[in-house]
Amino acid sequence: MSSTPFSETAYHLDDETLRERLDALRPIPRISVQAFCETPEVAGVIEAAGADRRMSKAHLRVHTGGIRAAAEHYASAPTPNLVILESQFAPAELLAELDTLAEVCDPGSKVVVVGHCNDVSLYRELTRRGISEYVLAPISLSELVGLVSQLFAAPDAAPLGRSVGFVGAKGGVGSSTVSHNVAWSIGKLFASDVVLADLDLPFGTANINFDKDPAQGVAEAVFSADRLDEVFLDRLLAKCADHLSLLAAPSTLERTYDFEPEAFTPLIEAAQRGTPSVVLDLPHAWNDWTRSVLQRIDEIVIVATPDLANLRNAKNLVDTLKRLRPNDVPPRLVLNQTGMPKRPEIDPQEFAEPLGLAPLATIAFDPAVFGTAANTGRMVCEAEPKHPSVEAFAEIAHAVTGRNPAKRAQKSARSGLFGLMRRR
CATH class of the missing domain: 3.40.50.300 (P-loop containing nucleotide triphosphate hydrolases)
Structure with missing residues (x-):
């Protein structure tokens, strides 16, 4: 589905409106972004977004595989400022997969989930847990750049550094x-x-x-x-x-x-x-x-x-x-x-x-x-x-x-992904 019931998010707008908004946005700062994608369509959009002039300072890498691949990768590597995760799981499985990621995530990283399930209750549960945004696939280049800009370059955004x-x-x-x-x-x-x-x-x-x-x-x-x-x-x-x-x-x-x-x-x-x-x-x-x-x-x-x-x-x-x-x-x-x-x-x-x-x-x-x-x-x-x-x-x-030098030995004592991420 290309539409969304989530009135809480302002990202699913027509491309012309989004381009008008993006023209007024400030450049995205020197953040590190890593994406884990399950479909070539989403991966292609994210790779194309990396070439947008607003993201010229950002360091972007796109990996194949979804949440499980991210958990394996971050078991021995630091998490970036922004992690984008594509998942085709149903809501219950998606939440379970995110909980496994909590054990290897560094504090302070923001997470965006690109899902394939049009479920407002899932959206609310993810935001309750601290997920920065849940967007529905397919996602356009302008939507993605606008989302990242809102997270890191909006006037009311918290200082990045x-x-x-x-x-x-x-x-x-x-x-x-x-x-x-x-x-x-x-x-x-x-x-x-x-x-x-x-x-x-x-x-x-x-x-x-x-x-x-x-x-x-x-x-x-x-x-x-x-x-x-x-x-x-x-x-x-x-x-x-x-x-x-x-x-x-x-x-x-x-x-x-x-x-x-x-x-x-x-x-x-x-x-x-x-x-x-x-x-x-x-x-x-x-x-x-x-x-x-x-x-x-x-x-x-x-x-x-x-x-x-x-x-x-x-x-x-x-x-x-x-x-x-x-x-x-x-x-x-x-x-x-x-x-x-x-x-x-x-x-x-x-x-x-x-x-x-x-x-x-x-x-x-x-x-x-x-x-x-x-x-x-x-x-x-x-x-x-x-x-x-x-x-x-x-x-x-x-x-x-605030990063953990011994991820493999550490187990999270908290439930939910961002209980760990919020700790400093």
Whole structure:
């Protein structure tokens, strides 16, 4: 059937009306989309949608097979921002199949089901469980693009991206190195787009670490906040890898960089509207704008080395951030440069105890590997893929994005597909 009884959805309109609507829609952001199709007709429409100009930034892959194929695939792979599932099952079987998918789905993914059963009660049950949309096959290209646009680019849509800030408890602890490698790992591990913003405008090193020398970057974004949108932001980004883009710091002392408390808010909001992950490399400083950024972002990672000065500073940061963010998760702690020869160190457990935090990761001191990577403009993950720190960066990447690194061992204790997806 090509008609639908679902008054709740606005997608089954005539093509001319849909084209008029699509002309007014904003471009779809840098989302990852994967479809699992049971019929060549639906697969063909989805593949054609990937060529639409509104989806030029999206990463789309189409697989054969329906929900069962998706469950097998995601048992060992991360789920994208959007999963499109075609199913020819009757309602009871379709719901049962979706429940099996819950065990392997990462949090935060949206799911659209393309079904062949014209049943309003099924639609209501799916939306009750958290399915983003149920549409009836056959679906047109304009319907599909309009649906994705409504989910991710509508003015009232929730921000796509999750913002993560890295800050050092003390200067020289390697917070920038950790943030750069984690940003690279997120893009590599999850095939999900990342924007890395170097907010240390006078002394930032991201351009050196990635061997890039862009003419514009974060300074232009901040000083042009009144006209900052996704299109303007795109012009400032430097491509560092398939899924990683950089907003580089000017790294010059030709002027001072004094900002109002909310100076970086438009930049962060614009980046979050268009990119799944926004990683902020914050300077070791305490002023109005750094305090404001740390108060507003989704996740904070404090990088420290295990000595007394770092412990004092980390304790001050943790206590202050808990007061500023009483309803948010506490900051994460990463211990870096541990095991430095001849340097007295505080045991990691003793360091973490007064902070009330368990270290998310501990990275050993290795100047040869880290120095070589920095001097050649590469990440440690690229230069030495088997280095122990690579696993640490992966653990941090999984934690700050809310992804599960051990899917095969995890079983969902909740019923329904999106009980698991809503958990963070």
